[in-house]
Amino acid sequence: MATKTQDLKAIEKISKALGDRNRLNILQHITKKGGCAQCSEIHDIIDLAQPSISHHVKILTEAGLIEPEKEGRNFKYTLNTSVLNDYLKFLEKLKND
Amino acid sequence: MATKTQDLKAIEKISKALGDRNRLNILQHITKKGGCAQCSEIHDIIDLAQPSISHHVKILTEAGLIEPEKEGRNFKYTLNTSVLNDYLKFLEKLKND
DNA sequence: TTGATATATTTAAAAACTTCAATGTATTTA
């Protein structure tokens, strides 16, 4: 079963989102927190200006890897396990072809 | 068990290597060929000039995803399953933290 | 409503990436 062009685009986007040290740190922080965290916490941990963090979070969100949920003044970000699983499946398939 | 900085660098490099449509196509071609292929075949399948393909293959090689093996005048590229597995393990861990 | 906090957007500059033409190197074949 060949991979659709559309799927490949998603894979490309997810890979790109994962291809940055800061975004990997953000992801790790979110998952360590039990799958969710706030932007302000991230700011404490990563040495970047606030707009940069906002930008990285946006890229992770647009790739579908995390999902934002508004909680009053803050945001809660949750790892999207099903998107990650689809990505893993694609990579697994490379081994079995 | 926290991810070492060194490991994170490797993860970043692999993700970056995977973050390009052409490189994904090259990888898929190699794996479909039973885990190995020659540069010249890739040239037939992907619409890029030879130096571009050489460049992409180099990036995949430097990330450790494929391994080159000289075969006379040609090259044979093989998927490095163990590097891919380490990458998969890292991503799996994100889910279980 | 005013001030404070959390996050997003715009803009602009620097850095990194992609691509290809030109050229170089290694190997095979005639």
Place this chain on the structure above:
DNA sequence: TAAATACATTGAAGTTTTTAAATATATCAA
């Protein structure tokens, strides 16, 4: 040895990405 084939490297143009300052918006608290 000369020509042909396979791949690498260099250099340069165009594109994308990263970052932060400035600014905007939304919500909470007083």
